[in-house]
Amino acid sequence: MSNLIASTAPKARQLTHEEIHDIEHEKTHYPYAQAVGLEALKIVQKYQGWVSDESLLAVAEYLKLPPDELEGVATFFNMIFRRPVGKHVILLCDSVACWMLGCDNLKAHISSKLGIDYGQTTADNQFTLIPVPCLGDCDKAPTMMVGDKTYRNLTPARIDAILAECKAHG
Amino acid sequence: MAKITVDGKVFEVDPNNNLLQELLSHKQDLPYFCWHPSMGSVGSCRQCAVIEYANDDDQRGRQVMACMTSPREGARYSMDKAHQFRAQAIESIMTSHPHDCPVCEEGGECHLQDMTVMSGHTYRRYDGKKSTHNNQNLGPFIGHEMNRCITCYRCVRYYKDYAGGTDFSVQASHNHTYFGRFQDGSLESEFSGNLAEVCPTGVFTDKVFSKVYSRKWDLQSSPSVCAACGVGCNINPGERYGTLRRVVNRFNDEVNGYFLCDKGRFGTGYVNSAQRISVNMSRSAHDARPSEITPVDAKAKLLAMKGNAIGIGSPRASLEANYALRALVGKDNFYAGVSDVEFGLLNQVIDIYQNRPVHIASIKDIEKCDAILVLGEDVTNTAARIALALRQSVKNIGKEMAARIKLPMWQDAAIRTLAMDKKSPLYILSSHATRLDDIARQVHIGSAADSARIAFAVAHVLDSSAPAVTGLSDAEMALVNSIATDLKAAKHPLVVSGTSSLEPALLNAAANIATALGNGDQRGNLALCVPEANSLGLMLLMDGSQNSLGKAMQSGARQAIVLENDLYRRAPSATVDSFLSGLQQLAVLDHLQHRTGEAANLVLASGTFAETTGTFVNYEGRAQHFYATFKPVAAIQSSAKWLCDSEFGNEPRIHILTGGAAAILPNGYKLQKLTPGADWTFAGQRAPRQHHRYSGRTVMRAHLNVHEPKQEQDEDGLMNYSMEGVPATKDATIFNSPWAPGWNSNQSLFKFQKSAGGELKQGSHGERLFDENTGAKAWYAAVVQQAAISGFAQFPIYHLFGSEELTAQSEAIQAKATGAYVALNPADVARLGLGASDGVQVQHNGAVPYLARASITPGTVGISVGLHGLNYQNMTTAGVSLNKAANWQNPKDWRASNIIVSDAGSSSAYGRGTQG
Amino acid sequence: MTLTNKPLTKNIEIGRAPFNFAQYQAAGGYQSVARALTYKPRDLMKLVQDSGLGGRGGAGFNTGLKWSFIPEPDGGPRYLVVNADEMEPGTFKDRLLMEHDPHLLIEGMITASIALQATMAYIFLRGEYKEAEHALLQAIKEAYAAGVLGKNIQGSTFSLDMALHTSAGRYICGEETALINALEGKRANPRFKPPFPQVSGLWGRPTLVNNVETICNIPGIVTNGVEWFKGLGINGQFGTRISGVSGRVKKPGCWEMPVGTTFRTLFEDYAGGMQDGYQLKAFLPGGGSTDFLMPEHLDLPMIPGDVAKAGSRLGTSLIMVLDDKTCPVGCIHNLIKFFAHESCGWCTPCRDGLPWSEHMLVKLENGEGSLKDIEILKEMCGYMAPGNTFCALAPGAAEPLQSGLKYFHDEFVEHVNHGCKYKQH
């Protein structure tokens, strides 16, 4: 391979066996490879935490989709992370029911405690804080998700406990 | 047709079309962005809003987008009542626009500017921050300034959906929506330049033009024809201060429509090249130093050769220049300036067109076709605009499916969804993978002779009276049958072939299939690609003469006049060497210096297409007239004028020469219809090449002389080199660049079309010289000469960027081109013991780098044509021996990453596959 | 045996794991499948149409009628897609159904697929609904094992596959044609109708998109019949639906109740009225994209037509209560910010009109706004009105804004002069 393509250009990485296994499973559900694109990105994110350029290229190559096309999909969806995130992603609901019940205060609390604003990651790479639209638990507002778990009826004290637990369990 | 009322006016409209297009056809000023005549409607920009009333009593109506509305018989609409909404739409679009019109290349011909003024948004109320984007480096052709984006989605719809590009997409969302590539990098589509015209604002601009920018109204332009290949796309070049600044599309309904290829658009840099021959030179003896002579002396020396010299014509020179040469040297002394193989092939094309019952397919015809066989022609590289047309042909199945559920044809997105990956059948028989493989139902890789045998068999299956072929394998027969079945089932079957494979049997086989497809009134569509802008024009001027270049070289002539031609690209170097050394007097007329010119005693600076007026005959036998865009410096004259003998008068009107050619060409009388006539005026005036707003004319030379020079005269005819005259943009016969009140961009075109998106009011430019042959079916014998070979069987590989002689000398093209190379199967690479950085010594030729391509048949070698470093004419047909080159180092102009192939076996499936 | 009057929630007990296949079947589940197999597909569609079941996804269109636009089978694939994207602010009913009784949805999907002659059924699930994802995956597995999914269901000629698709967070995916694009792996821009999905939907094939709750109604209707279903409603309405309340009420939550129940019954009897110290100021009747209603509207029955007459939409029928200590401008700002961010970017009024609106609301909240901004905000509502945009997102977004400007005009003006008084204490 020669020159013109800048040497800094990312290259596809090797997908792991788990990733390939999961992608292959998804492929059984759809008649077209393109339909698996988003699912595959989510699978990669599940294992890698986020979707790097190298991961995106790997998925594109594996599914024989143009990377440009896949990037269009990846950047459309809120929950595909195209930048690195911390070990624990805090999704704080900032929609109307939670807002009425004080999620702005919770946000301020988390920000001051962890020293990060929305979209930022703590220096120790433990936490990333991201706002999320209505989590569908408005009767138990305010709410948030950390990883796969949803936490309801939040108070600053409960948040402290949740964050402590996350840290404790690595 | 349906009658509708719009703001009290009654219009007859086509209910199968959308309301926007119909209103534009009635020349109404209804703003729009996302709609495009070639791409249909998607309804995203909301700029074409109108009010639709349910019935006579309805006073409120409801707002609809005209582009997404089928007009109903008797319905009432209002454009006026939706005016406020359209103003709001512009106002909100403009909230994030940088308002950088003064430094924007689109300024003055910007659709966004026009629509903004038209919708009346002049006062800015938004006082917040603008969202901003990063720009990308998209390569040498296209500039990117995303902050000017109004998110109309036209670019991505053009690039991906229309042109089939895969390295460009829409990214992110809401008001951060972004149009670009995954990463910075040169756009891969051979049709990327159209982005600059499709984008209604200044996001995608012509980068080449930007470097030598001038406002639209300061460009002197003319109706012209692209000189870069045999398709004959209509172009509109623009000049300022004596240099050619840019080329934009000139609409021709039957040929290029709205789009050009990147070679045509960006390949004209050679006109301004520092290497231009801009003075006339002469030398007394071969070894003497050439010295500059005056034009008068140059002409005298040239004319002095009359009676003693043979003339060698040129497929890239105008009909008029060739005719003038022929007239000067006499019919018997006039030789075709093409290789002997090509001479035979082109004569064969003419024979087929004249004597077989086939329909010669224009690009418009091709786009209608619904089953296609591409036979041994890499059209993307040899006749690119046809490749873009074929990408439309395969979409016809979607239209058929849409018709079945009564979906209107303008419903672009819905039709694509409906079709999904279904494509009308397209088969490719080729000696290597091509850029159209992604849309092919089946690709068969084999030698040109193999392809021809398969094709002869297809003709036989279609019509058993066509000659049969024996000895095909089961797999080949299966392919034959599916091709025949699909072609037969099609409403409009098409065969595309051409001369580039250098295989006569391919042309004959193509003719047999097209003949076999004929039934009664319907003849099979046939498009035969030819190499150069005037290949057919030159051959028609031969008028059956067998004066090939080989004959010229054996003629024993001691004097020769070579018109716009480097003979080293036409014949083996040794043959040319010996021919040239036998000459006492050699005159060469050309634009750029080349090996033949270096051997000349007399070199005449001749004008390029941009500086001359004349006629080209394209692949379909369509004669098209082009007008000089600007006058070159005094020493440069058009070849036609140099060659014009005094019997035509020393200052001929080009029409005299056209008339001379007309007397020779079939249906030559039609050439007269190409122009409104030598003495044409409109309201007593000629047509101007400069816009009425052309500025600075009186001061352009003020730093040299306070006197304003006299405007240049055009003795050839109908157009002035000035802003004086009547712009022939309305109903006139000479149509320069479109411009209508309120519509300063190229979108104004609809004002000059019969119906929006359709033919120009004055018809389609050009006259087809071949009559459709209505005779009985006749067959070419299924003879395929399979030469016994030793060594590797070679086949030519062409490059859109680099293979063509003149465009290859344009800076922008060079950035996308590469030097010569050979392409081999990896197994042969191993067999020859080639390491990653080794070179290959090619028999009878130089040593070059190599490229390993899995799809190349073992034992065969692809040899680049026209690229610097190899002379394809040196190859004999009997095979070539290859060896590892000694002490090899890849030359600087070897740029493998510029070679875009679509080999299935390549490391990447998205056309980014570069190996070697 | 007396038939249930809570067909949607009868199996739900918060705190207990959802029924597995056997438990669900023992509780009377999956009877509709066997029954549906005895029907001609068109008759089954007719049955659902006659029941008067309206879509629970927001628009309320008659479900059986919507089904009937699907063309006759042509041998190719046909799809049922369940819209489980639930991202409408203030809406939390589908989550309840899927987390707590996944087999009800699956039974409904199988039965609906029999009517539609669908060959494949997808659940398009909001990615954040992890509990629902686990429950549904488990239930689908059980259903395959029990032979109600897969080849030749219950010995019939009818075969059906089912898969769960989890999305990645975009409100627009709830719009049925955008959902189809997302399911195809494309950017979730909506599609133009016609063609309707029934004719050319997923991959250009006949497709029906229905809400989770809509489909959960199907087993009951097919098992117990139209008359039973009709009898469940009150005030001239049929069936039950899940309604709920969020905001500063005593007992926020959601409950299955007869269609036709009044807002007051929901608000006072189910939700226990306002928390102490708070007054009801206004409420959004059915999600963030509906117009505010005022306390005087509490006696309206929750019927689409009645709510429309009052100037709003029933939407998802989960109401959000605005109390007297919360700033209405801030509430509207929160909603518009959401919609501006969730705009897919396809059409101009939404993509560029919403961020501009958001900008003006920020200015007002910060005390930097002007009366002109209020005028422009009103203009924006007209600009984003139905018909002006490509889909219903922006018109929906305009609803709380336009009604807020109407009902809380004085407070908007106060913001011009004094900034937000609620923030100040």
Ligand SMILES: Cc1cc2nc3c(=O)[nH]c(=O)nc-3n(C[C@H](O)[C@H](O)[C@H](O)COP(=O)(O)O)c2cc1C
């Ligand atoms: C912006 C937007 C978001 C929507 N979100 C949802 C949703 O989350 N869930 C849903 O069932 N319907 C949603 N809908 C309505 C759907 O488009 C569609 O009408 C519904 O799924 C049809 O189902 P039904 O007929 O069963 O109600 C949304 C519509 C729009 C315009």
Ligand code: SF4
């Ligand atoms: S209203 Fe327009 S921009 Fe907004 S979500 Fe719908 S299609 Fe997209």
Ligand code: FES
């Ligand atoms: S041209 Fe009609 S919506 Fe864009």
